[in-house]
Amino acid sequence: MAGSFITVRAYGSGEINALLSRIARAGTDLEPAFAEIGEYLIEATQERFKLELAPNGEQWEPLAPETLARKDGEDRILQQSGTMRDLLAYQITGRVLTFGSNQEYAATHQFGREEDGIPARPFLGLTTGPWRDADEIVEILQDHLKDAIA
Template sequence: MAGASITVDDAVVLEAIDDYARRADDRRPLMASIGAYLVTSSQRRIERETGPGGVKWGRLSPRTANRRVNGRARGYDHMLRVSGRLYGSLTSSSDNDSAEAGTNVIYAGPHQFGAEIVQHARSQRIYRFYDKRSDRIDYRFRSRSRSNFESWVTIGEHKVTVPARPFLGFDDYDQGEVIQIVADYYMEGTP
């Protein structure tokens, strides 16, 4: 998975799986269940805005919160869920010996691990509205079709820091849940 992923490699969990695995050759259904749990756990972290271990994510910057989305200010709520693309792209894959959850969304990595993005210097045309009666410019940006005034602006090179907001992970709670999935799987008599 290109964006970001988490693989179960916890020694205690693998030992529990190995213990039960001696009883069955085909563990694909078990591994699929573990992968599905990892997806659900990652989605729960996005909903709760916490990383593995319950560590709360840092608050959005005021600049990001004030950015306009669908005609209104974005706000401080629903980090990583404005469009729902990242949340909905979480998926799992598994085989007989492993389970993995992740996403192929390209911006998942910078959100998971944090990043510093260099914005190169650029010039661009912006559009605004000039009111002739009051001889004032409305400094809000407009689309070209809704403006009557255009100008060129130059934006210098700058860096944008994206703080880490880990949504993929494997903590003590997940370890207990996966061990319970393994136990339930073999207690039900599934080969």
């Protein structure tokens, strides 16, 4: 071959192959990362309950006067007993993480029920405000893959 060139050879390709295999295994075994993400989502969602914020950063609609009267002036929204907030859970099935509440009334509060005058007060979802849940989730996944090469 005429001209100027360089040759690159991979020595120790067994080490490279082993490293790539560890990364590939970590990429298919996401359960440890999903468990960490699930725990993070519980904490982040419970914090939004305290702040009475939707994932998009908007305040939940205030309680109606009739609701306040029925609750003897207790003005905390979606926290009368704390059951929905305290029983948030996640489930990992293969490569899928499902997060939410199995409480019967959770969907009513997430989406609202117009015919009964109950406004939507979304509590499930990833934040889009000043702190972003997606950033934390990406960091958890990156750490999971970094552990494979450590």
